[in-house]
Amino acid sequence: MKTQANSLIGAVLIAAAALPSGALAADYARGAFGKTPDGEAVEAITLSNSHGVSATVITYGATLQSLVAPDRAGIKADIALGFKDADAYARNASYFGASVGRFANRIGKGKFTLDGKSYQLALNNNGVAALHGGVKGYDKVVWKVVEVKRGPVASVTFSHVSPDGDQGYPGTLTATATYALDEKNQLTITYGATTDKPTIVNLTNHALFNLAGEGSAEGAMGNVLTLASNGYTPVDAELIPTGVITPVAGTPFDFRTPHVIGTRVRDARDPQMVIGRGYDHNMVLTGKAGGAPRLAARLTDPKSGRTLEILSDQPGIQFYTGNFIDGTMVGKSNKIYRQGDGVALEPQHFPDAPNKPAFASVRLDPGQTYRNVMVFRLTTDKK
Structure with missing residues (x-):
């Protein structure tokens, strides 16, 4: 039996196939995705293009629930970890595909100071840090659908x-x-924010990918990763950045050339790998932040040829190998998710930036507009 999200995808693909030659094929479909435990309705919006790429986004957490991409033989697979209905998202504290904020990643001790005033946030990360916006961050609320569009680019704004x-x-x-899918197989996610008094902001998307297909028996550790990063921010025992930037050269964090993730993920010779139980670190991106999105990461499954390139306008990208996925969650394809089943590459400002003066500012004042643009470009490696 098809899930509601899969039914939506099928409806969109049938509609696209029926379009006359030369017609604009980027389209969308809307449908129900269940309800939260307190009875709030959740909607799913599926964006699709004429090349077999589709993205399903749900209003709960403005979450990327599915990203379907063909391989070099044209065989499609969903490459994003996720669940089949709203109730499963509410019951599992996974952040899979969610829009996280007000401040993504960790703030040490849940404390920061702004204009001389101290703020204490909930310590929702093992009692030692504030994580991804708090006990009820943006991933745990139902966002409002503002606009949906079809045409050369299909999009939905929450x-x-x-x-x-x-x-x-x-x-x-x-x-x-805003999620926007074009005919070049690019899914662009644009986050924006305004405030009525000084605050801190760091929004990102917490998708976990497996280019072999979510729920695949081999997991994501066979994916090959390249990162445009010469340095990373080491963390302490509580996974809070120490405030220094360490060169990646000569460490397991050097992905300037392509490497299979699984060959290094258990390298206990580096104490940082032990602390993170693998990779759970902010990588410092090369190039200028705040301008046009530049290439940040490239993830490839050698067997299928599916390739995901991530472009970003942010200073960093969090590289996480699903180290805390413990086999207690069942994904949308009825497969148990385990450690290493997905890879997160989250464009962002640096963790704990409010407490690290050397890191780029995350302050937002009235009259300013926060912006984070990330582009997920799907291609295939032809061998």
Whole structure:
């Protein structure tokens, strides 16, 4: 029996196939995706193009629930980890595909100071840090659908208003998330935010990918990764950056040339790998942040040829190998998710930036607009 999301994808593909030659094929379909435990309805929007690429996004957490891509033989697979209905997302604290904020990643001790005033956030990460916006971050609320479009680019825009004091953060923050799929097989996610008083912001998408297909028996550790990064931010025992930037040369963090992730993920000779149980680190991206998105990462499955390139305008990208996925969650294809079944590459500002003066500022003032643009470009390696 097909899931609701798969039925949506099928409907869109049938509609696209029926279009006359030369017609604009980027389209969308909307449908129900179940309800949250408190009865709030969740909707799914599937974007699709004429090349067999589709992305399903749900209103719960403005979450990327599915990303379908063909391999070098044209065989399609869903490459994003996720669940089959809203209730499963609410029950599993996974962050799979979610829009996370108000501040993605960790803030040490859940504390920061802004304009001389100290703020205490909930310690929702083992009692030692604030993680991904708090106990009820943006991943755990139903976002409003603002607009959907079809044409050369199919898109959906969501919005969420976070009141002053929400999860301990100052200022009323109005956040937007736009997912746009074009005919070049590019899914662009654009986050924006404005505030009515000084605050801190760091929004990103927490998708976990496996280019072999989510739920595949081999997991994602056979994926080959390349990173445009000469340095990374080491962490302490609580996974909080120490504040220094360490060169990747001569370490397991050197992905400047392609490497199979699994060959290094258990390298206990580097204490940072032991602390993170693998990779769970912010990589410092080369090139200028804040301009046009530049190539940040390339992830490839050698067997299928599916390739995902990530372009970003942010200073860093969090590289995480699913180290804390413990086999207690069942994914949308009824496969148990285990450690190493997905790889997260999250364009972002640096973790704990409010407490590290050397890191780029994450402050947002009234009259300013926060922006994070990431492009997920799907191609195939032809061998």
